[in-house]
Amino acid sequence: MVEITVNGATRQVDVEGDTPLLWVLRDTLGLTGTKYGCGVAQCGACTVLVDGAAMRSCQVPVDSVAGQKITTIEAVEADPVGARLVAAWVALDVPQCGYCQSGQLMAATALLKDTPKPSEADIVAAMTNLCRCGTYNMIAAGIRQAADAA
Numbered sequence: 001m002v003e004i005t006v007n008g009a010t011r012q013v014d015v016e017g018d019t020p021l022l023w024v025l026r027d028t029l030g031l032t033g034t035k036y037g038c039g040v041a042q043c044g045a046c047t048v049l050v051d052g053a054a055m056r057s058c059q060v061p062v063d064s065v066a067g068q069k070i071t072t073i074e075a076v077e078a079d080p081v082g083a084r085l086v087a088a089w090v091a092l093d094v095p096q097c098g099y100c101q102s103g104q105l106m107a108a109t110a111l112l113k114d115t116p117k118p119s120e121a122d123i124v125a126a127m128t129n130l131c132r133c134g135t136y137n138m139i140a141a142g143i144r145q146a147a148d149a150a
Contacts, residue, residue: 002062007075017063022046024062025072033073033102044129047103048072054110073102082109088145096133103129108143117147
């Protein structure tokens with residue numbers, strides 16, 4: 001048994017400690033907003049926040065995040081920064097297929113919480129998640145709009 005705190009709720013999960021956090025979220029807890037993309041922490045579709053930092057959950061053993069606060073896309077709007085980003089994403093119609101967007105929003109939330117008024121260089125450096133549809137310009141526009149709304 002591993003005890004983790006996800007979206008404000010403490011949960012006991014009956015999994016091996018080395019089980020990737022992604023699979024605990026999706027398969028054990030039913031939080032399917034976090035997506036599987038590559039499985040090697042390269043694409044970012046599985047990005048969640050762990051104590052406010054963006055982490056690629058496909059390569060994070062669940063026992064390594066015990067005692068930390070995990071936030072998934074299902075709860076991002078409970079945070080004012082996350083809510084502003086979601087509003088910007090909707091207003092600008094950022095996604096095309098949408099598959100990567102939960103990870104994009106989580107990475108953007110971490111960025112704006114750390115750097116409320118990011119420069120273009122800050123955005124480029126922080127937003128390393130991949131988007132097969134190429135919505136990078138719209139993602140950056142959404143981040144700028146959310147930052148300006150603060």
